[in-house]
Each structure stands twice: as C-alpha cells, then as structure tokens.
Amino acid sequence: MTQTAAQRQILVVEDEDIIRNTLAEFLEGEGFDVTQAASVTEGLNKAREQDYQVAICDIQLPDGDGIKLMRQMHKLNPSLFVLIITAYGTVESAVDAFKGGAFDYLTKPVIFDDLSNKLKRVFEYRDLYLENQKLRRELEQPHRFDQIVGSSEPLKALQDSIAKISVTNSNVLLVGESGTGKELFARAIHSAGPMKDEKFLAVNCGARPVELLEAEIFGSDAPGASQPGILRISASGTVFLDEVARLPMGTQLKLLRAIEYEESMPSGGSETYQVNCRIITSTSEDLLRLVGEQNFQEDLFYRLDGVKIRIPPLRERLDDIPELVDHFIAKHSKALRKRAVSATSETIRLLMAAQWKGNVRQLDNAIERAVIMCDGTTIEPHDLPPDLLGMGQPLPDTDDLRSALRHYERLHISRVLRQWPDKREAAKRLKLGLSSLYRKIEELSIELG
Numbered sequence: 001m002t003q004t005a006a007q008r009q010i011l012v013v014e015d016e017d018i019i020r021n022t023l024a025e026f027l028e029g030e031g032f033d034v035t036q037a038a039s040v041t042e043g044l045n046k047a048r049e050q051d052y053q054v055a056i057c058d059i060q061l062p063d064g065d066g067i068k069l070m071r072q073m074h075k076l077n078p079s080l081f082v083l084i085i086t087a088y089g090t091v092e093s094a095v096d097a098f099k100g101g102a103f104d105y106l107t108k109p110v111i112f113d114d115l116s117n118k119l120k121r122v123f124e125y126r127d128l129y130l131e132n133q134k135l136r137r138e139l140e141q142p143h144r145f146d147q148i149v150g151s152s153e154p155l156k157a158l159q160d161s162i163a164k165i166s167v168t169n170s171n172v173l174l175v176g177e178s179g180t181g182k183e184l185f186a187r188a189i190h191s192a193g194p195m196k197d198e199k200f201l202a203v204n205c206g207a208r209p210v211e212l213l214e215a216e217i218f219g220s221d222a223p224g225a226s227q228p229g230i231l232r233i234s235a236s237g238t239v240f241l242d243e244v245a246r247l248p249m250g251t252q253l254k255l256l257r258a259i260e261y262e263e264s265m266p267s268g269g270s271e272t273y274q275v276n277c278r279i280i281t282s283t284s285e286d287l288l289r290l291v292g293e294q295n296f297q298e299d300l301f302y303r304l305d306g307v308k309i310r311i312p313p314l315r316e317r318l319d320d321i322p323e324l325v326d327h328f329i330a331k332h333s334k335a336l337r338k339r340a341v342s343a344t345s346e347t348i349r350l351l352m353a354a355q356w357k358g359n360v361r362q363l364d365n366a367i368e369r370a371v372i373m374c375d376g377t378t379i380e381p382h383d384l385p386p387d388l389l390g391m392g393q394p395l396p397d398t399d400d401l402r403s404a405l406r407h408y409e410r411l412h413i414s415r416v417l418r419q420w421p422d423k424r425e426a427a428k429r430l431k432l433g434l435s436s437l438y439r440k441i442e443e444l445s446i447e448l449g
C-alpha cells in the first residue's frame, strides 16, 4: 500500500541546530512527519520509541559517527532506509556509508532539490522492496491456505500435513490447546478436500443434556422431538465434532459404531442410515490419559488416534505473531472503522514475550482491544491489555513480606526472561551479573520457556 507523505515518518539526526531545523522545516513543508535528534544517543532513543521509515543522519556527530548509529538503528528496525549526510568532497565517507547499508548520501550543504529527488526514490524503492518481500513470503508457501495466517516452521509443517491429509478424505483428530485454531484447520481440511462443495457441519460436544447432543449428532425420529442429525444430513461432506472428549461414554460408543460400520441409527428410530461423511474430531485434552482414567472409550481412542494432527500452541511458534498481528489489525480496524494500520516494533517485541495461554484467540482479542484504544494509526505498547505481560498476575497469598518479595521477584525475572530469552541480555536489563541470574533462576524455580 502506498502511503501519503503525511503518513511517512522521518528522523533527522544532525548536531548543527541551524541545519537540522532548516531540514525539518523543509520536510514538514513537504508533508512529512519529522522528528529531530542532535546526537547518536538521542537518535537511538528516538528510534527505540518509534519506527521511522527513513532516517537522515549526519556522518559526524558529537558522541559518535552516523554509520554506527545507522547499524544500530537497522538492528531495531531492518526496514529503515537511511540517507547519510557527508561533508562535501569526502568520497571515502560516502563509500563507507554505502558499505554500512545506507540507501544513498547527501553532501553538505544539502540542496533541497537533491534531497527531494532522493527521498522520492527512497520511498518508491521502499514500497517496492516491501511488496517484493511480501510476495516472496507468499511464494515460499506452496500449501498456503487462505485463512491460515503465519509462516513459522511449525505452521509450514502443519500446512504440509493438512494438504496431504485433506486430499484423502480420511477421518482426522486435531489435538491442540484451546484457541490454537482447531476449527479453522478443520475447515481448511474440508475446503481443500475432494468433497469441498458438500456441507461442513460443526457441533461442540460439551455441556448439553445427552439426549439433545445425541439428537444433534445422530438425529432423532422421536415424535415431537425429531431432528435430522448432522451425520445424516451432511451426506458426503464433513462433520466436525469439537471437544470430542466431552461426549458421555455411551455416546462415544455410538460414535465408534458410526465410524466403524459407517452407519448409525437416530434415537427413537428403527432404521439405520449410511454415514458417508468425513468425521473430523478435536480435543484439547490428553485422550490417552482419559482412557487410563476410564473416561474415554479405548477402542474409539485407537480409531481416532490413527490420523492425528497436533496444532502447536502459539508459544511454540512465536514467529507467527507479527503476521497474525497485521492480520488482526486489518480485521478489527475494518470492523471498528478505525485507522490503525500497524504495530510498532516495541509492541511486537512485547507481544512475542507474552505467554498466550489462550493462544491465537487471546491474541485476536488483545489486538481488538488495542485497535479500540489506539489513538493514531500505530499500535503502541500502552494500547495493549495491561495484564498481558504478567502485570495483572494474582497477588501472593501471604502477608509475609519476604515471601511477597520473592513472589514479585520471580514474576519480574520470568517476564524479563520471556522478553529477552538471551540470558546475557536479560541479566543486563535486570542489572544483575550473569551468574547471579542463574542463581536466582534456580533459587526461585523459574521455568525457562
């Protein structure tokens, strides 16, 4: 998407006040959103606070050089494009600037026409570059299913499995924590299968009187309570039984029969009917454990477990978060008629450090809230739900100060470690020595993710 000049943010790092102010004035006149910094330290701080699209940096700054600053800013934001300002006639420094990753350079005194042309080029190139990256990501995913967002290695492997299984029309068990996308994957399997034009019918097997549940699944011919039942009306489509472990034991036997003999009987009826559909089941529980506890039929378990797909929790595929965030921002901005278009790198970094016990559904809800709270077009860390990073953790259940301090210490160190998994970096942030950090991890029994 091409942005207008007003949406484009430029950081100008130049120590000479008069040059910096003139540049800023000119750029603002051209419609850019300009932030000024007079040193490496200030420039770096600004780059940490916000993502700029372009930075214009003087090569010589009072506390360091612009090329080093450019390298550090690239680490924070790899899609930042930099124009370096060099003194007139210093070819070597222009070469250094290119080697260091600058897009182009300007010589002092800066000529506005030259600056305008170079900026025009940089933004055109940047749009093409980002578009190209997006296309490349899409091309790298041969089995991409439209609705499934993410390109982490675990998700790619999952998409491969789904692509293979969907064409066979066999029954499938999807195993994954709540909110990982089991229903979404069930729909994807159906839509990529040979019977994609037939019906997809879903039922949640939890919390319902057994008669109602059985009528809904197998049908009922009882007078006054007749129901077709999804196994009967799905014909050769797909039936999705969500949370299959919640089926009562007797109902599980009926399901086993429907799968084994490919036929079923409605309650209160006297004639069997053919079951021709694909049956996709899902569970967030450990079925084998339930079999051990005699809460799940062993035969049904072996039937279902044959073709099983595990959907990894979000914490095992954090690389999907940036794409999911973009996807949910677009979804909610549209629904809420808001202008939010992106999240800052800091926001993404915080999101990647959160625990996500509620998986993708929780991320979806967090972004919805952030889109509502967001004032401008960019989602900032303060727009996120406050309890996301453990700020809303339960209070310690003791009045003893020492235990309470240990409790907070554990929470704080765990949060920093999630955010900075590299222990050296975490120790630096915590202002602890590395060995002290290791000692604390052991003393406080901190689990490492």
Ligand SMILES: Nc1ncnc2c1ncn2[C@@H]1O[C@H](COP(=O)(O)OP(=O)(O)OP(=O)(O)O)[C@@H](O)[C@H]1O
Residues within 6 Å of the ligand: 147, 148, 149, 150, 176, 177, 178, 179, 180, 181, 182, 183, 184, 185, 242, 284, 327, 360, 361, 364
């Ligand atoms: N990879 C993904 N890409 C896009 N949206 C996703 C993805 N995974 C999950 N979602 C979305 O997250 C929400 C939760 O997904 P879904 O209902 O399929 O999860 P579930 O595992 O079936 O949850 P539950 O077990 O609680 O029923 C849905 O809005 C779904 O569209």
